[in-house]
Amino acid sequence: MTRGHGVMPDLPATAGTARVPGRGRPDLIDRRDLIAALDRASEHRVTMISAPAGSGKTSLLRAWADRPGRDRRIAFLSVRPGQQDAQLFWLALLEAVRGATGATESLPAAPGFDGGAMVDKVLSEITASGGTFYLVIDDLHELGSAEASEQLAALLTALPRGVHAIVATRHDPPVHLHRLRLAGELAEIRAAQLRFSEAETRDLLAASGVALPHDVAGLLHQRAEGWAAGLRLAVLSLAGHPDPERFVAEFSGSHRTVAEYLMAEMLERQPPHVQRLLLRTSLPDRINGELADLLTGATGSERILLELEDANAFVVSLDPERTWFRYHHMFADLLRLELRRTLPEAIPELHRLAARWFAEHSQAVDAVRHLQAAGDWSEAARLLTDHTVSLTLDGQAGSVVALLRAFPACVGEDSPELALVYANADLHQHRLEEARAHLGIAGAYAETTPPDRRSRLRTAIASLDLLLARLRGHFDGVFEQADALPSPAEGRSNTEIALASDLRALALLNLGVAEAWSLRLDDSERHLLEGAALARDIGRPYLEVACRAHLGFASGSRSFALVRQRCEEAVALAARCGWDAAAVIAPAQVSLAGTLICTGEFDRGEQWLDRARHVTRSEGEPGVRLLVHLTSAMLCAARGQHAETLAELTAAEQVQAHMVSRHGLSTRVTAWTIATLARLGTVDRARADLAVLDDVQAAAGEIRTAAAVLHLAEKDPAGARRALRTVLDGTAPVSSFLTPIEARLLDALACRDLGDAQAAGAAVEQALNLAEPDRMILPFVMTGAWELLDALPRNTSHAALVSDILDTVRGDTPDRSAPPVPAEELSPSELRVLRYLPTNLTRPEIAAELSVSLNTVNTHIRRIYAKLGAGDRSSAVHRGRELRLLSNGRS
Known part of the structure; x- marks a missing residue:
């Protein structure tokens, strides 16, 4: 579908x-x-x-x-x-x-x-x-x-x-x-x-085959005052008229009077079946043959419409294939007036027939308008409620609001029948408290409806409840709604399946996003992948882009390569849909910026971060806004701009203050705030912020590293090592892959301050081991531990990474925009060996890992060096990264 x-x-x-x-x-x-x-x-x-x-x-x-x-x-x-x-x-x-x-x-x-x-x-x-x-x-x-x-x-x-x-x-x-x-x-x-000139009036008569004496033609122009519609109506009436001179003599009055007179003349001279078609099809704004047959109870309507257009009888085709038509606006108004005069009792039923046809053809806005025109307010409310989410996804939120305004006061904002529609409109305009109240009314109303209707309403309410919880930052509320997740639609009509699928895809998106912001990343990834697949299947590109935009962040526990790949895929899909500057793609932009900043590509990261900032408004989704501020703080910290770092972290805390639940990144915000205060020299404030945390918060790995920064600022390296103990032994919970690296670097700084150079070197080596698979540069820059790299032995297995870190700090970063080497230049076996070179494994250990002989590994390495133009292992790794042959992801 x-x-x-x-x-x-x-x-x-x-x-x-x-x-x-x-x-x-x-x-x-x-x-x-x-x-x-x-x-x-x-x-x-x-x-x-x-x-x-x-x-x-x-x-x-x-x-x-x-x-x-x-x-x-x-x-x-x-x-x-x-x-x-x-x-x-x-x-x-x-x-x-x-x-x-x-x-x-x-x-x-x-x-x-x-x-x-x-x-x-x-x-x-x-x-x-x-x-x-x-x-x-x-x-x-x-x-x-x-x-x-x-x-x-x-x-x-x-x-x-x-x-x-x-x-x-x-x-x-x-x-x-x-x-x-x-x-x-x-x-x-x-x-x-x-206005037509007299000469043009004569040309029009001649082109239509109407012969009038010269003075009569002049009188017609004078009476019509050059009014185009009046002249066209007159020509239609004059064609074959038994007494054209009498007709022109009686032709006078205001535009409205003239038009009504001429229309009556024209209608009276049409065959009965054409009169019936014109009158009974005048209510819709547009008409096609099938709908006209339904409204007239006859067949062959399309042929009549085509003949009327060919006769220039105020009928215009709307598409090159000539399947849709409309009447001239003034002509349609006059036909409706004649219909009210001659067949008033038929009008409600004609509106109902049109509504049924439009509803069956997935054109809900027209269907609701005709139901309203028929006075079927309850049925109009039911249909609008069923379609409100899908219409909003279709970009028709303005039409929904206009339809709401058309309901009488007794079926207006206080009506439980329309509460769900008002809730959806509130969410679209970010009126969250009003949406919450309307959803409450809708929930109570749903319990009073028949079972089949009740199930449909509950599904829609659950989907909107999930969206409301996400926008309020009420993640616990999202998980409470997870059991009400709409099930896959089966065994229903095509329309019901489409509506239910829209609701399910929206619910999967909102659930997956809430799980991401709660750092339940495996669950988030699963639901976002399912939501993206469903959205693609049902032709909802916006929901697919929204799911894929969050998938990068949700992949953070698996590998940087996967984060980057999924972000780039989401950005490319958004660009194809014209949404490369829309808020829907901001999560992918900021997640991509974060990976670039972490790997030392600060300028490129800032470019993507600026795009995310541009589309993230102050009233937008709080989870994304918090992530934007946190990533901005990362960039400022990497550049040593501690005051700017603190400003971004303060903004992130303000976003958190307006959220009902605690964002999964809030611990990192708190920790980095304490560390930044310490680096700015305001240790008393940093100590005060640390003191107000409860035992559970204080035990988090991110907080322990912040405490270590504070101890180092207070010239207490031994205290810093004590603060890091639970992080280093793996007992402290951590929410970021940066934390274990940062902890070892802070430990190295503390060891240096204590005069233990050997322990400092060992801690740096451990940090490099952790940073190597993702080429993680940011922790070395943020902590200042890059200063310890010069003391490492020259034969370190991380020489390429060390070089990149030092280049980044000194502003001498290599060009990483070079195109990748064609795949055929390195064989699959050579690529497998290449990917072991950034590690500290020896050649015999690589051979054991690959279950091949040492000679085979040596042969592959010689070929790799030759193809990459490298003289040693370090330069081969460096060149492999430049050419993007090496995976940046953890296995």
């Missing part, structure tokens, strides 16, 4: 060289003067066509864009009626731009949305296309998102040279274009300019 965006795009969004949706028709007259005016206007950066319904805006755009022999690229977007979601508008606009530039891939929707980043993406893709480019947006008045309108204003004012935008709207949009107007970059076409 797969899913695309899960929503209908802003149809039409087709684009190409001078081509827009809807076929060019011979009865559209060539309004040369008006098209020339639009050509002149489009020399400005932005052209706004603002005129009431029926003024001919869309027809003008179609005629302007459809001219043959024009070598230009046009991205054409018609905003879908009632568009409330900024993200869907921008995705449709980006798809139109990509269609015009020849790209075919589209981006998926997501719960979160960065409008500024999307504006930048649209601008960059337009700019990269080169040459003259036209961006045409029709029906802009349908855009109901203030957020999207502000972002569109930013786009229009930033269009590069050679790019021109044309926006058509019934009224001036809430898009602030005054800067463009003042700069002379805004051209405006108003209703007066769109």
